[in-house]
Amino acid sequence: MHEAVALPAWVALAYLVAGICFILALRGLSSPETAQRGNRFGIAGMILAVGTTLYQFAPGGGLSPAHAPAMPTPRGDWLDPVVLAEILGAIAIGAGIGLVTARRIQMTAMPQLVAAFHSLVGMAAVLVAAAAYLNPDAFGIATGGVIHRISRVEMGLGAAIGAITFSGSVIAFLKLNGNMSGKPILLPGRHVINLGTLAAIVGLAAYFTQDQAPWVFFTVCALSFLIGFLLIVPIGGADMPVVVSMLNSYSGWAAAAMGFTLHNTAMIVTGALVGSSGAILSYIMCRAMNRSFISVIAGGFGGDAAAAGGGAAIDRPWKRGSAEDAAFLMSQAEQVIIVPGYGMAVAQAQHALREMGDILKKEGVSVKYAIHPVAGRMPGHMNVLLAEANVPYDEVFELEDINSEFARTDVAFVIGANDVTNPAAKTDKSSPIYGMPVLDVEKAKTVLFVKRSMGGVGYAGVDNELFYRDNTMMLLADAKKMVEEIVKALG
Amino acid sequence: MIVKTRLERERPGRLSTSPCWPANVAVDPLGKTTLMDFISILSIFVLACFVGYFVVWGVTPALHTPLMAVTNAISSVIIVGALIAAAAAGVPGAKWLGLLAVVLASVNIFGGFAVTARMLAMYKKKERR
Numbered sequence: 001m002h003e004a005v006a007l008p009a010w011v012a013l014a015y016l017v018a019g020i021c022f023i024l025a026l027r028g029l030s031s032p033e034t035a036q037r038g039n040r041f042g043i044a045g046m047i048l049a050v051g052t053t054l055y056q057f058a059p060g061g062g063l064s065p066a067h068a069p070a071m072p073t074p075r076g077d078w079l080d081p082v083v084l085a086e087i088l089g090a091i092a093i094g095a096g097i098g099l100v101t102a103r104r105i106q107m108t109a110m111p112q113l114v115a116a117f118h119s120l121v122g123m124a125a126v127l128v129a130a131a132a133y134l135n136p137d138a139f140g141i142a143t144g145g146v147i148h149r150i151s152r153v154e155m156g157l158g159a160a161i162g163a164i165t166f167s168g169s170v171i172a173f174l175k176l177n178g179n180m181s182g183k184p185i186l187l188p189g190r191h192v193i194n195l196g197t198l199a200a201i202v203g204l205a206a207y208f209t210q211d212q213a214p215w216v217f218f219t220v221c222a223l224s225f226l227i228g229f230l231l232i233v234p235i236g237g238a239d240m241p242v243v244v245s246m247l248n249s250y251s252g253w254a255a256a257a258m259g260f261t262l263h264n265t266a267m268i269v270t271g272a273l274v275g276s277s278g279a280i281l282s283y284i285m286c287r288a289m290n291r292s293f294i295s296v297i298a299g300g301f302g303g304d305a306a307a308a309g310g311g312a313a314i315d316r317p318w319k320r321g322s323a324e325d326a327a328f329l330m331s332q333a334e335q336v337i338i339v340p341g342y343g344m345a346v347a348q349a350q351h352a353l354r355e356m357g358d359i360l361k362k363e364g365v366s367v368k369y370a371i372h373p374v375a376g377r378m379p380g381h382m383n384v385l386l387a388e389a390n391v392p393y394d395e396v397f398e399l400e401d402i403n404s405e406f407a408r409t410d411v412a413f414v415i416g417a418n419d420v421t422n423p424a425a426k427t428d429k430s431s432p433i434y435g436m437p438v439l440d441v442e443k444a445k446t447v448l449f450v451k452r453s454m455g456g457v458g459y460a461g462v463d464n465e466l467f468y469r470d471n472t473m474m475l476l477a478d479a480k481k482m483v484e485e486i487v488k489a490l491g
Numbered sequence: 492m493i494v495k496t497r498l499e500r501e502r503p504g505r506l507s508t509s510p511c512w513p514a515n516v517a518v519d520p521l522g523k524t525t526l527m528d529f530i531s532i533l534s535i536f537v538l539a540c541f542v543g544y545f546v547v548w549g550v551t552p553a554l555h556t557p558l559m560a561v562t563n564a565i566s567s568v569i570i571v572g573a574l575i576a577a578a579a580a581g582v583p584g585a586k587w588l589g590l591l592a593v594v595l596a597s598v599n600i601f602g603g604f605a606v607t608a609r610m611l612a613m614y615k616k617k618e619r620r
Contacts, residue, residue, distance in 0.1 A: 022565045023542055029550045029558050032614040039557075039607050042565055046600055053574045087577050090590045094597020101598070102605035110556055110610075117563045117603055120595045124569050127592035131576035131585040138579030139572075150529050248559050255566045256536060262575070263532055267568050269539040274562040276543030281555060373552065380555030384610055392617035398552050 012265065014052040019269030021045025026273060032393050049266045054087075107388040108345045111244060111377040112176040118247045119169035122228075125162025125254035126221060129155050132261055133217050141261060149209045151261055156205040158257035159217070160224040165250040167228030172243050175232075176377055182237025190234055191298070197227045231297065238342070238419075240377045241285045242296045249278025281379050288373035288399075290425075290436040318454070321473035323485035326413075326448050329473075330356075331490060333410035335366040337402065339439055340382050341375045343416020343452075347479035350389040353415065356483055357391065359490045368405070369396040370439055372420035403440050412444035416479050418451075422464045431462055447472040450482050557610045564603025570596035 021041045028038015105113050132155055136142035141151035174180035187193065201223045208216045235243055256271020286293050330336050338357065344350060357367045369391065375382045386396055406412060414421055417439075424431040425438045441447050449472055466472055475482050550558050573596055576589025 018568070019539070022568070023546060025561055025565060026543075026546045026550065026558070029554045029561070031551060032554065032611070032616075035554055035557065035611045035614070036608070039561060039604060039611060042561055042607075043604050046565065046568065046604070049568050049571055050574070053571045083578055083580075086590060087574060087593060090577065090593040091597045094594045094599075095601040097594075098598040098600065098602030099605050102602045102609060105606065107610075107613075110560075110606075113602075113606065114556075114559050114563060117560075117599050120599045121563065121566050121569065124567065124573060124592040124595040124599070127588045127595070128569055128572035128576060131588040131592070132572070134588070135576065135579055135582035135585035138575060138581065138585065150526070244559065248562055251566045252562065255569045258569055258572050260529075260532060260536070262572055263528065264571055265532075265535060267571060268532060268536045269542075270565050270568045272536050272539030273543040273546070274566040276540050277547040277550075277558060277562045280544065280547045281559070284552075284555075371552075378556060378559065380553060380558070383553040384556045384613070387610070387613040387615070390613075390615065393553055393614045394617050396553060 008056075011052060011056060014048055015264055015266040016269075018045040018049040018052070018266040021048065022266070022270050022273055026277065045266070107385055108348060109177075110384060111240065111381060112173055114378060115169045115173040115176055115244055115247070118244070118251050119166050119173060121251040122162045122165025122167075122169060122247075122254060125251075125258055126159050126166060128258055129159035129162060129261075130217075130221070132258075133159075133212075133214075139262060147212050152209050152212060153205070154257050154260040156208045156217070156220055158254055158261060159221050160201055160205060161250050161254040161257060163221050163224030164228035164231070165247055165254055167225045168232045168243070168250070169228075169247050171229055171232040172240060172247060175237055176240055176244075182240075184234045184236040186234050187230070190230065194227065194230050197223055197230065201227065234298075235296065237377070238374070239289075239296050241374050241379055241381075242282050242289075242293070244378045245278050245281035245285055246297075247278070249275050249282060252276070252278055285374055285379060288437060290433070316468040318468050319473050321448065321475055323475070323477075323482060324489045325473065326475055326482075327486045327489035329446055329448065330360055330365065330411050330413070330486070331363050333360075333365055335368070335405075335409045336360060336411045336413055337406060337409050337441075337444065338367065338369045339412060339414045339417050339421060339441060340369065340371070340386070341415065341417025341420065342377060342381075343418075343450075343479050345376055345381065345385055345416070347416065349415060349480040349483050350385045350391075352480055352483040352487060354386070354389040354391050356487050356490065357395075359487060363490075367395065368402065370399065370402045370406075371396060372399050372417065372437075372439055375417055375420055399437060399439060406440045406443040409444040411446050411448060412439075412441040413448045413450070414441055415450040415483070418464055419462065421466055422462060424462065424465055433462060442466055442469060442471070445471060448475055449473070450475045450477070450479050452476065452478065553614070554611075557607050560603055560607040560610065564600055564607060567596040567599035567603065570600065 022045045025038045025042030025045065028034045028041060101113070132139045132141065136147045141148055171180070175182050201220055204216055204220050208220065232243060252271045252274025256268055256275060259267025259271050282293060286296060338353065340353070344353065360367050369386060371382045373379070383396055387393060419433055421439050421441045422433060423438065423442050425433045425436045428434060447466060447469065449467065451474060453476055454467070454474065467474060570593060573589050573592035576585050577593050579586060
């Protein structure tokens with residue numbers, strides 16, 4: 001009964017305070033004004049958690065009985081300068097890699113970076129679970145070499161979720177980074193394979209409570225790596241916002257499971273926060289696509305263009321405009337709403353776009369930005385890119401806040417977005433995107449649609465009837481080049 | 492180095508200064524106390540989920556990317572487990588896994604907080620003249 005051994009109260013309290021710091025870190029994100037303070041709370045919480053853990057090993061610090069009981073020399077070993085140097089060295093290596101990456105990474109590559117970071121949390125969870133399995137005494141979760149059953153459940157869960165997070169995030173990273181095709185890859189009979197693998201994991205995890213043999217534990221890990229891979233491979237590029245949020249959630253649940261093993265409040269609170277954060281983000285993304293979470297996870301969406309329910313022939317008449325036309329229309333307008341999408345990120349057009357906005361504002365045009373929740377490859381992707389280009393955040397609006405304004409707007413400037421503007425989502429019941437909330441750009445007096453060519457369709461594989469409307473003018477070019485030309489024409 | 496640690500542990504002087512811990516832990520693996528412990532931390536977990544639910548719905552959608560970055564950083568609090576494994580003697584394999592986990596979690600902690608700070612510094616208000 002390890003909990004009954006006198007617990008150094010300050011240790012438990014320190015972890016609790018760390019947990020509260022993490023809550024405040026997320027709380028700060030409710031507004032850009034408090035967000036930086038929130039981030040500092042997060043850092044403080046982490047320093048407290050790591051510091052407490054390290055200090056427990058110092059003389060007089062005492063050990064948390066949660067892990068102390070089985071330790072032969074609770075004080076001596078920890079102070080070994082070699083061990084301490086190893087630990088500090090490991091932290092320094094990680095810090096170096098992390099800081100350099102954080103500084104060098106381009107904002108457009110943020111989705112990949114987040115996926116890569118998720119994979120690290122997942123792997124760390126697997127490693128900690130494996131270490132706890134190999135040396136349960138150090139974690140105080142075993143009696144005479146027999147690991148407590150509850151701990152086995154927690155450990156198995158932590159390892160399984162961690163492994164799924166790892167391999168799933170690696171695939172998400174490869175897809176987002178372009179090392180792997182963004183198209184869904186469909187294995188024959190994948191649902192049967194996936195369900196079979198999941199059932200095997202659950203079965204073995206249950207068996208693990210009866211038999212703590214190594215093969216059980218490591219088979220659970222191996223199968224979980226496999227299922228993470230199998231789950232993400234069939235999911236297409238534009239569904240990545242859901243996938244990235246889901247993996248975010250998983251990394252939290254993995255941390256929480258390990259927190260249960262260690263009886264550590266900071267880990268449990270953090271795991272719950274991160275888990276619910278990712279789950280809520282996945283829900284928001286699914287709602288913004290009017291799709292169920294199950295259908296996203298089942299994958300395969302956007303794979304076959306034959307699903308095009310709009311059925312409109314490509315050879316309908318449409319209008320083509322030039323950069324000069326666009327510049328003229330916008331400079332005459334009272335209000336312009338810019339609708340960015342993933343194409344803007346690919347073309348790195350955000351800086352040119354802000355320049356265009358600045359010139360228009362100088363001419364007395366009101367410029368606003370409208371963001372669809374699933375624009376880009378991760379939640380909030382467009383907001384970060386616009387912020388990077390120095391667009392003030394109070395000019396950037398979410399769908400529900402700005403949708404009513406299109407009717408009072410002279411020019412809607414759609415750049416790199418497609419499906420999220422398709423009016424068919426409101427009218428055409430046969431369309432695969434029917435019911436998805438879309439930006440009402442067609443209500444603006446004129447729609448300027450920047451697109452590479454007329455041939456390509458959006459991710460959903462549907463033709464956009466917006467292209468053929470009387471009030472739409474197509475600007476066919478690379479997004480960045482087109483905006484730069486408009487800037488030239490305006491200046 | 493591991494050898495050295497073991498040697499140290501075998502020094503009788505060290506052992507005599509610490510109480511004999513293992514004697515205290517004899518308990519049924521699924522005994523009553525362990526179950527109550529489990530339920531008390533489960534309570535913390537469930538309540539924290541509710542806190543998370545309300546806090547995260549309060550996050551402005553414009554900051555969803557920094558939210559992911561910072562949740563990433565804080566979920567690396569799993570480093571606590573990695574530190575315990577890395578510091579424990581006895582099973583070299585577990586120790587090295589722990590050290591590797593410390594490296595991975597540190598990448599995340601430093602990288603996650605730094606990239607969040609970098610992003611948040613970009614969010615600026617309109618200059619009002």
